[in-house]
Amino acid sequence: MSPDLEHLLCKPHLSLFPNAVIVNDHFFWGFECGDGWFDILNHAFSLVSARTDISPGCGEVTVEQVKEKFGGLRIHYRGGDDFVEGVFNLAEAASVHICAICGNRAPNRRMHYHHPRCAIHYGE
Numbered sequence: 001m002s003p004d005l006e007h008l009l010c011k012p013h014l015s016l017f018p019n020a021v022i023v024n025d026h027f028f029w030g031f032e033c034g035d036g037w038f039d040i041l042n043h044a045f046s047l048v049s050a051r052t053d054i055s056p057g058c059g060e061v062t063v064e065q066v067k068e069k070f071g072g073l074r075i076h077y078r079g080g081d082d083f084v085e086g087v088f089n090l091a092e093a094a095s096v097h098i099c100a101i102c103g104n105r106a107p108n109r110r111m112h113y114h115h116p117r118c119a120i121h122y123g124e
Contacts, residue, residue: 001031005038013045015052016063016077032067034100034115040073041066044091048084057081071116072096 001009003026010020010027020029031041051058058081065076073095075088099106099118106116117123 001033001038002035003028005035006031009038009041009045013049016045016049016061018062032065033073034068036098036100036103037068037073037095039103040091040095040098041075044075044087047087048080051083051087052080055081055083058084068100068115 006028007026009031010017010029014020014027017027017029020027022028033041045063048061052061059079061077061079061084063075063077065074067074073092075092077084077088096116097106098104098116099121100115101121102118104118104120106118
């Protein structure tokens with residue numbers, strides 16, 4: 001993921017990324033996926049952050065790793081409750097239908113070497 005998008009994911013959700021590094025006022029964490037999944041991740045992290053803020057029973061959530069594996073997003077984390085698990089499972093399930101490069105819809109699970117791609121990026 002590009003450094004600018006990584007910063008936009010980390011900064012508002014710092015509680016999820018305690019190991020984020022600050023370099024020149026930018027947060028870096030080490031996302032191992034394409035820019036096209038930014039929106040999915042941003043929405044998922046927003047929901048999880050809100051859940052940890054309003055639900056005392058949820059506990060603390062720490063994201064350990066975010067990567068692309070077998071054509072889908074994988075989010076490894078610690079803590080949380082069933083709601084957090086559901087949010088991350090939904091993000092992972094949705095990712096296989098989204099181009100990992102641009103975020104457009106990748107119809108019919110169009111894969112290129114195990115990576116979801118839209119019609120424009122298929123073959124790259």
